[in-house]
Amino acid sequence: MIGVISYLVFFSTVAAILAIAVLGLNLQWGNTGLFNGGVVASFGAGAYGTLLLGGSAQAGHLGGYELAYPVALLGGLIFAGVLAWVIGVLTLRLRHDYLAIATFGVAVAFENLMRNATWLAGGAQGLRGFERPLRQTLGDGFLYNVAFFAFVLALLVLTYVFLERLTASPFGRMLRAIREDETAARSLGKSPSRARLVAFVTGSVIIGLSGALYATFYAFVSPQDILPILTFQIWAMLIVGGAGNNRGAMFGAFLIWGAWSVSGWALARFAPVEAQLFTGSIQFILIGAVIVGMLLWRPQGLFPERLIVSQPGDFSTTKP
Amino acid sequence: MKKILLTTLLAAGYLALPSGASAQDCTTKIGAVLPTSVDWGRPIAETAQFAVDQVNEAGGAAGCKIDMVLRDTQVDPKVGVDAAKALVDLDGVDVLLGAVSSGVSMPILTSVTVPGDVMQMSCCSSSTAFTKLAEEGKTDGLWFRTFATTAVQSAMGAKIARDKGYKSIAILYKNDDWGQDMARLLAADFKAAGVDVTASVAINDGQPSYRAEVTEALASQPEALYLALYPNEGSSAVREWLSLGGTQDMILANSLKSDEFRDKVGLQYLGKALGTDTASPRVASADAFVEAYKKRFDSEPNGPGLANSYDAAMIALLAMEAAGADASGAEIAAAVPKVTDPKGTPITADTAGFASAKDVLAGGGTVMYQGATGNVRFDKNGDVSAPAVIWSFTEDGIKEDEYVSLEQVDQFIASLK
Numbered sequence: 001m002i003g004v005i006s007y008l009v010f011f012s013t014v015a016a017i018l019a020i021a022v023l024g025l026n027l028q029w030g031n032t033g034l035f036n037g038g039v040v041a042s043f044g045a046g047a048y049g050t051l052l053l054g055g056s057a058q059a060g061h062l063g064g065y066e067l068a069y070p071v072a073l074l075g076g077l078i079f080a081g082v083l084a085w086v087i088g089v090l091t092l093r094l095r096h097d098y099l100a101i102a103t104f105g106v107a108v109a110f111e112n113l114m115r116n117a118t119w120l121a122g123g124a125q126g127l128r129g130f131e132r133p134l135r136q137t138l139g140d141g142f143l144y145n146v147a148f149f150a151f152v153l154a155l156l157v158l159t160y161v162f163l164e165r166l167t168a169s170p171f172g173r174m175l176r177a178i179r180e181d182e183t184a185a186r187s188l189g190k191s192p193s194r195a196r197l198v199a200f201v202t203g204s205v206i207i208g209l210s211g212a213l214y215a216t217f218y219a220f221v222s223p224q225d226i227l228p229i230l231t232f233q234i235w236a237m238l239i240v241g242g243a244g245n246n247r248g249a250m251f252g253a254f255l256i257w258g259a260w261s262v263s264g265w266a267l268a269r270f271a272p273v274e275a276q277l278f279t280g281s282i283q284f285i286l287i288g289a290v291i292v293g294m295l296l297w298r299p300q301g302l303f304p305e306r307l308i309v310s311q312p313g314d315f316s317t318t319k320p
Numbered sequence: 321m322k323k324i325l326l327t328t329l330l331a332a333g334y335l336a337l338p339s340g341a342s343a344q345d346c347t348t349k350i351g352a353v354l355p356t357s358v359d360w361g362r363p364i365a366e367t368a369q370f371a372v373d374q375v376n377e378a379g380g381a382a383g384c385k386i387d388m389v390l391r392d393t394q395v396d397p398k399v400g401v402d403a404a405k406a407l408v409d410l411d412g413v414d415v416l417l418g419a420v421s422s423g424v425s426m427p428i429l430t431s432v433t434v435p436g437d438v439m440q441m442s443c444c445s446s447s448t449a450f451t452k453l454a455e456e457g458k459t460d461g462l463w464f465r466t467f468a469t470t471a472v473q474s475a476m477g478a479k480i481a482r483d484k485g486y487k488s489i490a491i492l493y494k495n496d497d498w499g500q501d502m503a504r505l506l507a508a509d510f511k512a513a514g515v516d517v518t519a520s521v522a523i524n525d526g527q528p529s530y531r532a533e534v535t536e537a538l539a540s541q542p543e544a545l546y547l548a549l550y551p552n553e554g555s556s557a558v559r560e561w562l563s564l565g566g567t568q569d570m571i572l573a574n575s576l577k578s579d580e581f582r583d584k585v586g587l588q589y590l591g592k593a594l595g596t597d598t599a600s601p602r603v604a605s606a607d608a609f610v611e612a613y614k615k616r617f618d619s620e621p622n623g624p625g626l627a628n629s630y631d632a633a634m635i636a637l638l639a640m641e642a643a644g645a646d647a648s649g650a651e652i653a654a655a656v657p658k659v660t661d662p663k664g665t666p667i668t669a670d671t672a673g674f675a676s677a678k679d680v681l682a683g684g685g686t687v688m689y690q691g692a693t694g695n696v697r698f699d700k701n702g703d704v705s706a707p708a709v710i711w712s713f714t715e716d717g718i719k720e721d722e723y724v725s726l727e728q729v730d731q732f733i734a735s736l737k
Contacts, residue, residue: 116495220426265406284357
């Protein structure tokens, strides 16, 4: 029984970390309509930034500054934010598919930089992290995982509350206006390019937070962690959950990651021995089918966006 | 009437019982996390399962039948770690085989097996990062790998260059953790052997042409070329190298020991090429593995990592046997020296070998496992060394030119230091 709980805690931790990334993407795509095809660039920037700043000294590459964990985490977020700002300034003039291709290219470039620049972060061998924070006090086992889960969950809730308030604010309304009709927004005196940049950087910092937590949890990051498949997975979570709805975004993360894990576990357990070797491929087909099915029959996602008039004007008092 | 019905039901129920359930009805699970959704990953998993089957024929390990629960990593660290965690928590395994990629094995080691006190034995992870981690004492002695570290490969490359009297050499290496490790080690070993490295160029997968990379290596005018590549990109790069007038004096890593590479490049250009590989020892047990493998799978065990995967599974199971029933991961890991003891009774890598190991271990003795990759012996970091061969291509396959015993390998590596 303790095994099941222990596993569920572990699973939920990873799902919650991914949910934070999906929330960040939701701000960019769901609310602002920015097609970010380079989610892993921000994710990787957060992960690498945190480990470089907080990690212990290792021969052959940068890092090993052994900063206190909160400082390292903050540094990772700043790194993700600065990277996003640079990308944003360069690419946000692009629309939709062009933006997607540009950001995708940046993400691939980032992965290749990390793979090749051995002097920077260990190259393909990856970057080993630090002792997990508070490991001395909490030990290595179940208790640690519970504590870390609580930490991640708290950050997830914080991010959610922040985004809920942001999207309900006038700024959020402006983002949606830009998403729906940029020309109309501009005619009302709004500056779409600035708002898009702010939304892009904010979303990227949130994705960077997710990457930083991921690297902390595994105490390791390598170029294999930031392959384009991760961008695809996070997009799948958002699409299934419901773009434009923060609750949907989080639910999608848990659902897709759950499907990924449960299908692997179930196939390993129940499939006949001869089929065991093919479970990986079967799993890909099953998950692909779920995503295609969602797109065909429920493209708005499980939790569609709730379009509300956030400040209903009191029309009765306005005189024509 | 009712009674007859009842009797029939009971009889039917009795007949339906599994017939094999006799004295041994307990099973112990071990976990395997391998990239089964990748073409070269599946045979590695099949070979591990083959070892488990042989052990079960010998009556299982530590008094129980062994059930290997196999999970796919999809070469994705997240998926691999999750699978490993599920195996440890839900299936309660104390022994985990895997993974293949170092980038997957490492997070499993740091976040699942070391915190969970589970022994992890990888067939194929080659990164030198594991050695560093072990040296810092952060693996708790739970980490082993049967893949001889890249150090042996690289030192043998230097040996060939020295024996052949090359003065200078260029290196083309695959741009992943293995290739980058190789390039770094080769640079040091060639230098120690008095061979000048003129260029060291990374080759990325899946490029339509490697002209730029090859030209860079060629421009440095080396006497010879070292290739730490896989057959696919290796054959493209070598063809461009030769067509631009590069030398045919080539040294090949074991990854190019494939018919595919020979056929794509053409044998007439490979006459002067020499390869290196870690070798099976010259004992009957290694041949026994090849024979048994051929009988089981109808093909030669030629894929990457097969012999390593077999040995990883076998040694893990032998250690379980030596540690006894209900042993923890740490106890099993601590029992590994008992089954790889150079002074122990030699045992072969098959069902009969496992059965005789059981007798020896039950009598309090130790055994020396003579596996498919040699007399495997781990150092304190969980790394193995191995004998080596120098080989070349022939009309109908691969010819062995020189056998370098484990002692000679160790001596040569020491001479480079």
